[in-house]
Amino acid sequence: MRIEKVHDNLWEIPRTGGMLVPGRVYTSEKMLAQIKDDRALEQVVNIAHLPGIQKYSIAMPDIHWGYGFPIGGIAGVDADEGVISPGGVGYDINCGVRLMTTELTEGDVRPRLRGLVTELYKKIPSGAGMSGDFKLLKDDYKGIFNKGSRWAVERGCGREDDLLKTEDSGQFPGADPGAVSRRAYIIGKEQIGTLGSGNHFVEVDVVDKLFSPGVAEVFGLRPGAVCVLIHSGSRGFGHQICTDYIDTMISYMRREGINLPDKQLACAHIHSSEARGYLAAFSAAVNYAWANRQIIMHSVRNAFYDTFGITERELGSSLVYDVSHNIAKFEEHKVNGGIKRVCVHRKGATRAFPKGHVQIPEVYREVGQPVFIPGDMCRGSYVLVGTEASMEETFGTCCHGAGRMLSRRMALKAARGRNIFEELNERGVVVIARGKRTVAEEMPEAYKDAEDVCDVVHNAGIAHKVAKLRPIGVIKG
């Protein structure tokens, strides 16, 4: 495959064969070599075949081989003539990250850090097969589908100001209970408020370094302050909706004679009844995920109160932002010199709107939208801010994480004979997880260095670095 350098942090795959647009990959020369090791670039090419795709099939520096779309893949598709692809969102609909700050410092937390991490692990059901404290009834579903995070806040899990600082206020329009399968209802019944497994986590961090003190201040990030990153999604409820509608879309494509290089890209024209059904069920899952992260944050607050014997007044917690990285959204973007309505598929990619954009919370409108790039439990996570260049180049989107480098199998091999928990402990990070295998698969060296990833988007100008967070405690599934 031919790949040409546009500049130090951007590479282009020219149009060949059935590609409707070229591919564009934001990466450095060093990381490009790693990216070529798996089949992610082939997937960038496949995305370029989606009917209605505009400008480029785009990949972020955390790109790695997924299924259908690469992880770190972005496609802006014509909102009238184009298609929607459930695989372009992923099974974990509205998987995302939220960051909460506190008034506590590392000095306050360190003496009882293991107690705090234990308490987080006790309060947040984590790992495969774990049920949450809520058993959802029909009315609860109605509330979640329509209100998302607000449903959780009305149930006592959070505060009004949490909603103001969530993407779309944590409430996505257009959900239709009738579009959701019975199977999704059954799976979702006991999973709200659970973390899940794999790469999902709750991470206790310390604000370690500021790159942009002015913006950090607006985000409420003070040097030395303890904060918490939460990464989870719509759990089995979202997985089932994606499974259901990929089946629907495969039948649609057969009927309509649409051929794509990979069946996992199954899609339907946006105005078809199949696409409308998917969007109505997908919106329910988006709201389920926001309610889920809201409940998890509530449990995080309770874990701090109980561990340190303090109240909210002393904790002083505040949500910085909650942002999705597996989603499809109808937005207006610049295309061929005009403004066009496009459906932006973000698969392992984060919205990164610039200052002044009406869709970001008023408190951030002077600086831009916060973006979170979780790292690898050890080397650090990053807070960035969206820029105008992201609107010009990437449909207002930036990367979402460090990006895997080793396969899970290779990571397990590398972890053989080692105690990853102990290694992280020696580096000042207390980790508690249900599965030993999860921690081995998720070991730091399985990931790219988040700093390399952030440097690419920073240098390319599509987001700017604001702060570095240093992990001190992690729970995983």
Next chain:
Amino acid sequence: MLEFNSMSYELLDHTADLSIRVTGRSFGEFLRNASLAMTEQIADTDRVEPSVKEVIEETGETKEEILVRLLNEILYLHETGKLVFKDIRVEVSNENKAAAELWGEKYDFAKHELALEIKAVTYHGLKIEMVNDKFTADIVFDI
């Protein structure tokens, strides 16, 4: 780079997810091996008693559809019935239909460690082909 697990499947390298190469002398055996390959990733099947029986039937326009639907149905039973499986028998009645009988038990965290949460079975690159007279496919699971 391949790890040899048993006669019927091998774990392959996949950066983010799980990829398994499955083979079978007949389509029925292939489906059974694929089902066992998946359930063996979820839990240690040696610790599972075959005390509960579930019966499922799946149809599809293609072999790939039958495979993905069958595996997704097993995941659904695992998640909603809180079951782990040990023995699986599959019968293919015609080219568009397969029936499976699954034996297992309710999982109990004191006895079973659930090693992996599989979100779904994907169609990514999925093609069931005859290789050395065996039905063969690389199946990618989202985890």
